[in-house]
Amino acid sequence: MPRLERILITTDFSEPAGWAAERGAMLAAAHGARATLLHVIAGDVYDRLQRLMGSEAEALQEGLARGTREALESEAEELGQRHGQPPEVAVLTGAVTHAIRDYMERIDADLGVLGASGRGLTRQLWLGSTAERVLRRCRRPVLVTKGPPAGAYRRILVPVDFSRASRVALNWACAVAPEAEVVVLHAFEVPFEGKLQYAGVDEDTINRYRMQARDEATTELGQLVAGLDDGRGKVRRSVHHGYPARVILEQANAMGCDLVVMGKHGRGAVEDALVGSVTRHVLSQAGCDVLVAGSQ
Known part of the structure; x- marks a missing residue:
């Protein structure tokens, strides 16, 4: 029988991602598992900043990374207040799907949790594109949330x-x-x-x-x-x-x-x-x- 000891929750700060974070924190509390709240900054964001902002891009990149971590820590703290233990937080940069998959392997996550669609996404193909690609590539179990958890x-x-x-x-x-x-x-x-x-x-x-x-x-x-x-x-x-x-x-x-x-x-x-x-x-x-x- 599988055991839930490590849970990776991915977020892009959208409402569906918030549902996933809530469900992941609930599962972590119920199973006594360690949870990590992850956000991946797409690598092409930095590339675009470099092209648009030139010499100012580096400072903007640092500010983006710092602001993202602060937002994650704030969300983790709120989850901890509701469920007893705040998730750890992680910010990565790169190709979103590969970063999620590789990070799940790195921390030996038993379960990944993500929302059905993210910020600005429609149901491209058959599901939000990030969820679709993670499911295609990831060998580990993935929970896709479709709404706010009701217990x-x-x-x-x-x-x-x-x-x-x-x-x-x-x-x-x-x-x-x-x-x-x-x-x-x-x-x-x-x-x-x-x-x-x-x-x-x-x-x-x-x-x-x-x-x-x-x-x-x-x-x-x-x-x-x-x-x-x-x-x-x-x-x-x-x-x-x-x-x-x-x-x-x-x-x-x-x-x-x-x-x-x-x-x-x-x-x-x-x-x-x-x-x-x-x-x-x-x-x-x-x-x-x-x-x-x-x-x-």
Whole structure:
């Protein structure tokens, strides 16, 4: 079972980043973890200052770095007042995505926390560009916050496809919020169902295939969650027919889940620099926080 001992919270001082900072501080307090609040000054900012300001650029750069650290320290102090222990602070300069990824490795962070979009960003591609790039590049678990936290997580949805990534995600769900109810969901589709319909296979036959697939999934789901429930009824199983991304979003909304925990890839995915299509869709469209368990 993973443990939360080091948490890296990234901020650009936007409102979504503030939600991430609040959630990260809450998790640190709940787990007795060390938290670090990080801001990365993009390297091209200094380049632009040099071009625009010439000899005055160096003083402006020093002022920018000093002001950023002061703002971080102020935010950390406020978080400490609300949650008992202020995060450490760090200011870096460089390519934002690479700096975040490398710093997570440097401090051996167990979890990264960031907002779904940053200052001035729209949902470029499928998520705010910084969050998207971090998720593509980072091997460690990343929590993407979608709104202001309203307390500890109460109900977590864990979509599974019985791959190794599913087991990692399930372990993370139990570790992040041990008191929360965990709903383990499998969404299935009958192989070649569309082609069977086009081929004129009758609906009764297709329904038999669906029932067989459901029974097999139910059995495998039972094996996956065996031993997780501690007798308090906090682990539920759910099997639904349909396209996985659609089913996940519908069930997360219908059950009032405040967190979805899922793997970076599904079955057969091998590229660390990519994010699976279902995970991408859920990250983009979910109304609640999403934790991507990474590929460690």
